[in-house]
Amino acid sequence: MSEPDRIENLGTYEMIWDCKFCGTQSLPAKTHKFCPNCGAAQDARSRRFPSDDEKKAVENYVSQGADLICPACSTPNAATAKFCQQCGAPMEGAQKVETLHSQVRDQDEKFQASEVRSVDNVAYEKDLRAAGVLPNAAAGGSKTGLYVLIGIGALAIIAILVAIFWRKDASAVVAGHEWERSIDIQTLSAVPGGTWCDSMPFDAYNISRSREQRSSRSIPVGEECGVRRIDNGDGTFSERRECQTVYEEEPIYDDYCSFVTNQWVYARSVEQMGESLTDAPRWPLLQLNSGTCLGCEREGGRSESYAITLQAGDKTYTCQVPYAFWEQADVGSAWNFKVSVITGRPDCGSLEPTG
Numbered sequence: 001m002s003e004p005d006r007i008e009n010l011g012t013y014e015m016i017w018d019c020k021f022c023g024t025q026s027l028p029a030k031t032h033k034f035c036p037n038c039g040a041a042q043d044a045r046s047r048r049f050p051s052d053d054e055k056k057a058v059e060n061y062v063s064q065g066a067d068l069i070c071p072a073c074s075t076p077n078a079a080t081a082k083f084c085q086q087c088g089a090p091m092e093g094a095q096k097v098e099t100l101h102s103q104v105r106d107q108d109e110k111f112q113a114s115e116v117r118s119v120d121n122v123a124y125e126k127d128l129r130a131a132g133v134l135p136n137a138a139a140g141g142s143k144t145g146l147y148v149l150i151g152i153g154a155l156a157i158i159a160i161l162v163a164i165f166w167r168k169d170a171s172a173v174v175a176g177h178e179w180e181r182s183i184d185i186q187t188l189s190a191v192p193g194g195t196w197c198d199s200m201p202f203d204a205y206n207i208s209r210s211r212e213q214r215s216s217r218s219i220p221v222g223e224e225c226g227v228r229r230i231d232n233g234d235g236t237f238s239e240r241r242e243c244q245t246v247y248e249e250e251p252i253y254d255d256y257c258s259f260v261t262n263q264w265v266y267a268r269s270v271e272q273m274g275e276s277l278t279d280a281p282r283w284p285l286l287q288l289n290s291g292t293c294l295g296c297e298r299e300g301g302r303s304e305s306y307a308i309t310l311q312a313g314d315k316t317y318t319c320q321v322p323y324a325f326w327e328q329a330d331v332g333s334a335w336n337f338k339v340s341v342i343t344g345r346p347d348c349g350s351l352e353p354t355g
């Protein structure tokens with residue numbers, strides 16, 4: 001649950017505890033630090049929340065922080081105590097009482113008392129966890145899966161790095177040349193479009209308008225509340241109402257425009273190719289229906305690419321290279337370069353003339 005929008009304090013009440021020596025239950029944990037039946041000191045680990053019907057209010061509550069556990073006799077003492085009220089041992093270095101998870105309920109329910117705590121089991125479980133027999137904390141089981149995932153991810157990254165960087169030396173002679181030049185052709189077309197009318201392009205035509213939902217605003221319509229009990233660790237708990245504002249979405253409408261604009265749109269490409277140095281690269285000849293009519297044509301963009309074929313024994317490699325390089329790499333000239341061991345692909349940027 002997210003942070004509450006509003007918190008209202010409902011008072012402070014006594015936790016209850018159970019005497020493990022004589023079996024007396026539901027003793028108020030702030031009033032009775034000792035069992036009224038047998039005199040045994042309160043065990044803070046037996047503290048629990050009472051039901052709504054049996055809870056007792058603490059008047060003029062002042063928080064001093066969670067109790068400290070006497071290192072000699074385990075009796076809970078106020079956080080300010082210098083010596084144990086039960087055995088007189090100094091409280092230096094004493095551990096704080098472990099507090100319970102808070103209890104939460106809906107506004108119109110009642111709290112039940114939390115279950116009697118099996119004190120010996122709590123201690124036993126702690127020992128098991130310390131010895132590693134039980135997993136540490138609740139997330140223990142899922143952590144193994146996380147480590148496996150991290151391991152698989154690391155292996156995959158290593159495999160990718162090997163594929164990229166593991167290369168061997170190769171040498172070959174230029175066996176052929178290829179070139180390709182291409183020009184994109186665009187035609188002026190009627191393109192349907194739509195947008196909010198306040199941002200419509202100035203050259204739009206065939207416009208039709210409609211009312212559409214453009215956004216929405218959140219309107220607070222009420223509150224959802226629950227009650228939380230927080231263990232103060234000193235034999236008391238605080239109760240508070242926590243409320244979250246409830247919102248409803250209200251639509252906001254605006255004018256939406258559908259229209260047509262004339263735009264230059266890619267239509268086709270015209271290509272020219274050659275397969276040798278002597279067949280000099282040239283641009284394809286264009287015959288365009290020029291103008292500004294619908295269906296008229298214009299040039300959209302040019303691209304060119306040059307490749308050499310390299311022969312090494314029975315292996316053939318193809319490399320895309322810049323024009324200046326392509327023009328000077330004569331058939332029969334010898335070159336050294338790197339080849340990826342995994343993919344067999346040449347690193348065309350590593351081409352160096354032999355010798």
Ligand SMILES: [Zn+2]
Pocket residue numbers: 019020021022023024035036037038039040
């Ligand atoms: Zn008792």
Ligand SMILES: [Zn+2]
Pocket residue numbers: 070071072073074075084085086087088089
């Ligand atoms: Zn003590």
